[in-house]
Amino acid sequence: MRKAISVSDLNYKYPDGTLALKDVSMDIFEGESVALIGPNGAGKSTFLLHLNGVLKEGDGAVKIFGNEIHDRNIHEIRRKVGIVFQDPDDQLFMPTVFDDVAFGPINLGLGKDEVERRVKVALEKVGLSGYEDRSPHHLSFGEKKRASFATVLSMEPDILVLDEPTSNLDPKSRSELINTIKELNDDGKTIITATHDLNAVPDIAGRVYVLDKTIVAQGTTREVFEDLDLLRKINLDVPEVVRLFEVLRCFGYDYENLPLSIEEAISHLTQAIESEGGHIHLHIHEHTHERLSRTKEWHNHHTVKKSGK
Amino acid sequence: MEYIEIDEYHHLMSPIHQWDPRAKIVSILTLIFSVVLLYDLELAALGLIFAVILLLISKIPLKFVMWHLRWVVLFILPFFLIMPFAVLEGDITVNPEGFEYAFLILIKAISAVILIFPMIGTMRFNSTAKALERLKIPNKIVQMIIFTYRYIFVFIDEFSDISRSLDSRGFRRRTNMHTIRTLGKAIGMLFVKSYERSERVYNAMCSRGYTGNLKTFDKFEMMRNDWVKMFIVMGMAIGLHLLHFIYFMEMI
Ligand SMILES: Nc1ncnc2c1ncn2[C@@H]1O[C@H](COP(=O)(O)OP(=O)(O)O)[C@@H](O)[C@H]1O
Ligand SMILES: [Mg+2]
Numbered sequence: 001m002r003k004a005i006s007v008s009d010l011n012y013k014y015p016d017g018t019l020a021l022k023d024v025s026m027d028i029f030e031g032e033s034v035a036l037i038g039p040n041g042a043g044k045s046t047f048l049l050h051l052n053g054v055l056k057e058g059d060g061a062v063k064i065f066g067n068e069i070h071d072r073n074i075h076e077i078r079r080k081v082g083i084v085f086q087d088p089d090d091q092l093f094m095p096t097v098f099d100d101v102a103f104g105p106i107n108l109g110l111g112k113d114e115v116e117r118r119v120k121v122a123l124e125k126v127g128l129s130g131y132e133d134r135s136p137h138h139l140s141f142g143e144k145k146r147a148s149f150a151t152v153l154s155m156e157p158d159i160l161v162l163d164e165p166t167s168n169l170d171p172k173s174r175s176e177l178i179n180t181i182k183e184l185n186d187d188g189k190t191i192i193t194a195t196h197d198l199n200a201v202p203d204i205a206g207r208v209y210v211l212d213k214t215i216v217a218q219g220t221t222r223e224v225f226e227d228l229d230l231l232r233k234i235n236l237d238v239p240e241v242v243r244l245f246e247v248l249r250c251f252g253y254d255y256e257n258l259p260l261s262i263e264e265a266i267s268h269l270t271q272a273i274e275s276e277g278g279h280i281h282l283h284i285h286e287h288t289h290e291r292l293s294r295t296k297e298w299h300n301h302h303t304v305k306k307s308g309k
Numbered sequence: 310m311e312y313i314e315i316d317e318y319h320h321l322m323s324p325i326h327q328w329d330p331r332a333k334i335v336s337i338l339t340l341i342f343s344v345v346l347l348y349d350l351e352l353a354a355l356g357l358i359f360a361v362i363l364l365l366i367s368k369i370p371l372k373f374v375m376w377h378l379r380w381v382v383l384f385i386l387p388f389f390l391i392m393p394f395a396v397l398e399g400d401i402t403v404n405p406e407g408f409e410y411a412f413l414i415l416i417k418a419i420s421a422v423i424l425i426f427p428m429i430g431t432m433r434f435n436s437t438a439k440a441l442e443r444l445k446i447p448n449k450i451v452q453m454i455i456f457t458y459r460y461i462f463v464f465i466d467e468f469s470d471i472s473r474s475l476d477s478r479g480f481r482r483r484t485n486m487h488t489i490r491t492l493g494k495a496i497g498m499l500f501v502k503s504y505e506r507s508e509r510v511y512n513a514m515c516s517r518g519y520t521g522n523l524k525t526f527d528k529f530e531m532m533r534n535d536w537v538k539m540f541i542v543m544g545m546a547i548g549l550h551l552l553h554f555i556y557f558m559e560m561i
Contacts (some may be wrong), residue, residue, distance in 0.1 A: 054512045075518060083516045089463050090509040095435035095455060099525055107518030112526055133433070137312065137462035155517060 001029045002065065004159050004190040005051060010061040012046055020046040022214040030158075033181070033191040035205035035221070037198060039235045042211045044194035045086065048161050051192070052081040064159070079108060082157030086164040088144035089136070097123070097139075097147050098132040104155040115154075122154040126180060142173030149180065160184060162193040166200050178203050199239045201225075202260035210234070226258055241265050243295075250291040251282040312462055315426075316434045318369045325367040326431045329535040330440035336542035337363070337428040343546035344420045349556070350409060352549055353416045359545045360423040367427040374426050381422050385415045434458055439527040452523050460506075467502060471495045 005028040012021040020043040028034050036044050049055040050062050053069040062069055069077050082104075085091050094100040101122055105115040123129050126146040136144060145165070152160065165181065166174045174197075181204045185191050193204055201208060201221060208224040210217040212234045217224055225231070225242050238246075241259055249255070255272070259265040273280050319326070325333065340363075344356035364374060393407030429437050438458070442451045475495065482488055 049512065052516055054515060078516060078518055083513075085509065085513050085516075087506075087509065090506060091513045093456060093459055093510050093514065094525075095438060095458060096433070099435055102526065103514075103519075104517035106524050106526070107520070115526065135434075136459065151517065 001031070003063070004028050004030045004032070004065060005192065006063040006066070007050070008061055010047070010050060010057065012043075012050070012055065012057060014046075019213065021050075024211070024215055026209055026215065026218075028190060028192060030190055031185075031188055032207065033185040033193070033205050035201045035208045036192060036194040036211055037196060037201060037208060037224075037236060038194075038211035039196065042234075043213050044211055045163055047211065048083060048163055048192070048194055051159070051161050052078050052083055054083075079155060080157055081159045081161060082152035082155050083161040084149055084152050084163065084165065086167060088141070088148040091148035091151055092136040092144060095135060096132065097128065097134050097136065097150075100136070100147065101150045101154045104151060108155065118154040118156065119150075122150040125153055125184075126150045127176070142169055142176075145169060145173070145177065146180070149177075153184075157189070159190045159192070162191065162195075164195055164197075165193060166195065166197045174200070196236070198225075198237055202239060202264070210236070221260060222258055225260060246295055247292070248282065250288050250295060252285050252288070253280060253282055312465065315430055316432065316437075318373065318430055319433045321368045321431070323366055323368045323431065324534075324538065325363065325427045327534075328431075328538050329529055329531050330432050330436045331443055331529060332531060332535045332539040333431070334428060334437070334440050334444065336539045336546075337424055340542055340546040341421045341424050341428075343549050344424070345417055347417065347549060347553065348413065349553065350413055350416070352553055352556075353413055353420070355552070356549055357416050357420045357423075359549075360420040363427045363542070364423050367431050369426050369430050374423060377426075378419060378422060381418050382415070385411075385418055388414055435525075436527070439525050440529070442523075442525065443527065443529060448522055455523070456510075460503075460510075463506070464499070464503065468495075468499060471498065 005026065007024060007026040010021055010024040013019050024043075024047060036047065038044050046055065050057070051064070053062075053074050056062075056069060064077050064081055067073060067077070092100050094103060098119060101119045102115050105118045110118070119132070120129070123131060126149045128143065128146055128150060131139075131143070131147070136147065139147060149165075162181070165177055169177060178200055181191065181193065185204075191204070195201065202225075205221055208217075208219065208221050209215055210224060210231070216234060217227060217230055225238055228238060228242075228246065231238055237243075239260060241261060241264070245253075245255065245258060245265070255268065257268065259268040269280065340356075340359065344353065344360070347353045347356060364371075388411040389408070392411040393403055393405065394401055438451060438455050441454065442448065472495070475491065480491060482492075
């Protein structure tokens with residue numbers, strides 16, 4: 001399989017001296033959907049800005065489909081790599097939704113008919129057909145977020161880079177957006193999503209990189225979420241489902257494939273109950289209390305630290 | 310969030326709404342200049358009548374226009390206090406001609422402001438922007454107008470966020486140093502935020518292939534009616550000065 005994104009030993013320091021990235025390496029293959037997780041200030045956004053040359057180190061550390069990013073091919077790169085920024089107000093700068101979604105295609109030098117076709121398709125994809133003439137300041141936050149997806153989709157990029165796509169969304173908009181991301185991946189787009197919404201990660205990504213200035217862990221989503229100690233060390237939480245199964249383990253329930261989502265939990269428990277003859281067995285054993293208090297301690301420690309920030 | 314918007318009545322149907330945006334801007338702008346450059350009261354009054362006629366045709370509610378006009382009137386009122394008084398050799402004298410001047414300024418200002426409504430209040434703001442672009446206004450200026458329009462609303466939101474958070478922490482606006490200092494800091498915060506946002510917006514623009522020029526599509530097409538309307542309004546503009554010329558000749 002082709003490498004869509006290949007990053008080797010990327011370092012980045014902001015002009016004011018803040019070290020944001022240290023020896024970051026990453027390979028993402030065509031058609032994959034990968035999550036980049038890490039606490040606030042871990043450098044996720046900084047990293048993403050390197051993927052289309054908005055920030056550059058100039059040492060050829062970033063390759064897109066095997067090509068280094070130069071000034072010469074920057075337009076080609078930006079056509080292939082579309083970034084959806086975290087704050088939709090940064091992404092929607094034109095007076096109407098149509099003009100905003102058409103902005104990218106027009107810059108690509110496409111003709112009027114093709115631009116109009118792409119705007120139509122992109123708005124359909126995010127469920128905003130009929131919103132062409134609306135002004136951004138008349139959209140709800142969820143609609144703005146979807147509109148900002150459309151502004152990037154209309155450029156028909158092969159790689160989609162999403163910065164905190166689910167932040168600040170109400171539950172309905174959040175799950176709609178997660179579905180859109182899944183669909184886009186099914187359509188064949190390579191996707192990299194930076195997020196600290198860990199509950200969304202199992203839904204949208206098959207593989208995870210954990211960033212804390214440098215890559216501190218990587219693997220399949222399951223592998224990464226099984227390493228609770230590491231995640232907690234860098235102040236990251238785990239999905240609620242994972243935490244629940246951790247509690248079940250304290251009550252003596254052993255399992256191999258850690259379920260990561262509610263759906264997985266349902267099929268996991270169904271299977272376990274069926275194979276155990278109609279029930280599962282939980283009990284309090286000599287280590288239960290000790291393990292439970294350790295789990296709770298981790299959790300409290302974590303929340304205190306988070307709110308104390 | 311409720312905003313006061315100049316294009317709030319863009320959806321109405323009127324001959325002015327259905328006028329090609331480019332012709333509309335050029336014609337009414339010419340009329341505005343024509344009125345502003347007048348200097349007799351009678352003709353200025355005629356200009357005001359033209360302005361009101363165009364406003365009535367545009368069907369924009371008078372209440373909406375009045376609401377905006379109050380600022381103009383407030384701004385002009387001091388002229389009535391200043392203009393009539395002249396200082397001659399150390400003595401303050403009252404000069405009735407001063408009233409006439411102040412009146413002239415008021416009428417011209419009101420006419421000009423009234424005309425702005427049929428000009429840009431009868432179409433979506435994006436049509437105005439596109440029309441300016443088609444009229445070969447320098448692209449940089451068009452971009453500045455577009456971004457100002459877009460981010461003024463974001464700015465309003467951010468300001469009301471800050472002001473709400475001040476209120477919720479018991480801040481009261483009074484006329485004292487504490488109030489001024491606090492508001493000063495809040496406004497400073499807004500500037501920093503805006504600066505940071507401008508960088509992020511620029512990044513987002515570059516990411517979508519921006520190279521310094523802004524292009525948009527429109528469906529503008531000049532029809533016979535557009536030319537007719539342009540002819541009429543331009544006629545008003547030129548007519549006012551022709552009348553002035555005739556007046557002037559007669560006086561000699
Ligand atoms: N424009 C900037 N100038 C200086 N430092 C910055 C800038 N943007 C981000 N940083 C710093 O770089 C680090 C990484 O930030 P960022 O990439 O935004 O992290 P994340 O997206 O993971 O929250 C943080 O310490 C942040 O304060
Ligand atoms: Mg970030």
